Amino acid sequence: MGQDDVCAPGTARTALSTELTSAVNRLQRRLRAQRGDVEIGEGQIAVLMTLKHHGAMSPGALADHERVSAPAMTRAVNALAELGLVAKLEHPTDRRQVLVELSERGAAEVGTVRRRRDQWLAGQLRSLTTDERATLAAATELMTRIANG
Amino acid sequence: MGQDDVCAPGTARTALSTELTSAVNRLQRRLRAQRGDVEIGEGQIAVLMTLKHHGAMSPGALADHERVSAPAMTRAVNALAELGLVAKLEHPTDRRQVLVELSERGAAEVGTVRRRRDQWLAGQLRSLTTDERATLAAATELMTRIANG
DNA sequence: TATTGTTATACTCTATAACTATA
DNA sequence: TATAGTTATAGAGTATAACAATA
Numbered sequence: 124m125g126q127d128d129v130c131a132p133g134t135a136r137t138a139l140s141t142e143l144t145s146a147v148n149r150l151q152r153r154l155r156a157q158r159g160d161v162e163i164g165e166g167q168i169a170v171l172m173t174l175k176h177h178g179a180m181s182p183g184a185l186a187d188h189e190r191v192s193a194p195a196m197t198r199a200v201n202a203l204a205e206l207g208l209v210a211k212l213e214h215p216t217d218r219r220q221v222l223v224e225l226s227e228r229g230a231a232e233v234g235t236v237r238r239r240r241d242q243w244l245a246g247q248l249r250s251l252t253t254d255e256r257a258t259l260a261a262a263t264e265l266m267t268r269i270a271n272g
Numbered sequence: 273m274g275q276d277d278v279c280a281p282g283t284a285r286t287a288l289s290t291e292l293t294s295a296v297n298r299l300q301r302r303l304r305a306q307r308g309d310v311e312i313g314e315g316q317i318a319v320l321m322t323l324k325h326h327g328a329m330s331p332g333a334l335a336d337h338e339r340v341s342a343p344a345m346t347r348a349v350n351a352l353a354e355l356g357l358v359a360k361l362e363h364p365t366d367r368r369q370v371l372v373e374l375s376e377r378g379a380a381e382v383g384t385v386r387r388r389r390d391q392w393l394a395g396q397l398r399s400l401t402t403d404e405r406a407t408l409a410a411a412t413e414l415m416t417r418i419a420n421g
Numbered sequence: 422t423a424t425t426g427t428t429a430t431a432c433t434c435t436a437t438a439a440c441t442a443t444a
Numbered sequence: 445t446a447t448a449g450t451t452a453t454a455g456a457g458t459a460t461a462a463c464a465a466t467a
Contacts (some may be wrong), residue, residue, distance in 0.1 A: 139409055140390040141321075141456070144303060146412045148314055149419040151300045152339065152435085153291060155456090165297055172290075183425060186399055190301060192459055197427060219425045219466045241289040247418045248289055255414055260288055262411030263295045265404055269396045270298040304433095304458085313433070332448060341436055346450060348434095368443045368448045 147266075157243040161236060163206065166191065167199050168240060171208060171225065171233040179224035181214070190271070208232065286318060306392040310385060312355065315340065315348050317389060320374065320382040328361070330374035339420070357381065385413075 163197075169189055176182065180188070186196035200223050203209040208229035213219035225233070246258060304314075318338055323329065329337070337343035349372050352358040357378035363369035374382070397405060 138390060138394060139405060140394040141352040141386055142412045142416075143397075143408060144314075144390060145318065145321075145392060146415040146419065147296055147300050147303065148318070149339065150415045151296050154296065155418040155435085159323070165293075166457075169294065169297070169349060172294075176397060181425080182427095190298065190305075193426065194428080194460085195458055198457090201466090203429095205403060214425095217425085217467075221426070227312060237290055241287060241293060244293060244418070248292075249416065258407055259292060259414055260408045261290070261407045263291045265408055266295040266299045267291075267402065269393070270295065270302040301458085331450095340434090342449065343437085343451080344435055350450095363448095366444075366448085370449070382456075392439075 154244060156212070158240055159242075161240045163202065163208075163236065164199070165191060165240075167203055168233075168236060170196075170199050170203060170223075172237065173208065174223065174225045175230065175233055179212070179222045181222060183220075185223065200261050205227070278342070303393060305378060307389055308391075310359075310389045312385065313349065314350075315344070316352055317382075317385060319345075319348050319372075319380060321386065323358065323372065323374045324379065324382050326372045330363070330369050330371060332369075334372065377389075 168190065170185055173188055174186060177188075182196045182200055183193060185200070186193045189196070191199075192253050200209060200211065204211055209223050210250075212222040212224060213257055214222055248259070253260070282305060310317075315338065320333055321329065321338055326337075331345045331349055332342060334349070335342045338345070342346075349358060353360055356375055358372050359375050361371040361373060363371055397408070400408070
């Protein structure tokens with residue numbers, strides 16, 4: 124039982140905000156449960172991808188970018204440094220700051236780690252129509268805008 | 273800094289699965305942070321709404337419906353019972369089972385609690401175009417399908 | 422004084438495994 | 445034996461507050 128029993132969204136007289144919240148919560152829970160033995164957490168993967176796109180950044184800048192607290196970012200960066208995927212460097216002029224940069228191994232492995240994390244969802248998306256994927260792509264942009272707005 | 277600095281999704285040569293995962297994670301984090309002093313958690317609100325739609329159910333059926341583990345549902349139901357929003361009843365024929373039903377107060381307050389939780393997101397959605405909201409509504413359905421599939 | 426990063430601490434949510442009661 | 449629910453325990457992820465070093 125259960126999955127056949129779920130209310131189709133839009134059926135009830137429920138607001139979009141409620142349904143969207145519910146969908147986001149459920150999908151995130153499913154993604155976390157489905158994620159196999161990826162050895163590092165979501166937030167840490169996000170840090171690797173950000174560093175790949177933007178180059179070396181300070182922990183504070185990373186925390187702003189990912190919209191998490193500074194302590195949460197300290198922990199994520201330390202975990203990645205212990206795995207040898209990033210390195211913490213002294214800032215050239217401001218000795219309070221730290222620069223976090225991808226290590227060679229981090230740069231080599233970020234793609235692999237990301238693909239392994241996304242494997243299940245990518246499979247689910249393959250069974251959608253082209254139009255449905257386009258809808259999700261557009262919604263992805265909107266959700267990111269809302270999350271960062 | 274930070275929010276102006278985020279990569280526009282679809283800009284990079286990144287797979288939809290990656291962008292969707294990232295968007296869902298970020299939006300959920302933002303929704304949690306933005307949620308004011310709603311006195312009960314996400315999962316508990318979901319239980320109240322399910323009971324409102326479906327009537328009394330057993331904890332096991334609720335766990336299946338919400339796709340969480342049985343212990344997680346036990347905790348959610350107990351928390352709601354302590355607040356007087358649900359009642360736990362004996363099953364008429366099977367004494368192993370429990371029936372969870374909305375209390376009068378629970379039925380009266382579920383709408384209020386939900387609206388307070390959704391207040392921020394509803395405001396964000398109001399600033400979108402009609403087309404954009406339609407996109408999100410369609411995507412909500414797709415995400416729910418994927419989460420439950 | 423203000424800023425950057427870290428440590429200390431605590432809370433929420435979730436899961437698996439072991440247990441109890443009933444069927 | 446099998447099922448429904450609970451308890452025990454542990455882990456991930458996050459936050460706020462207090463602190464240290466530097467500007």
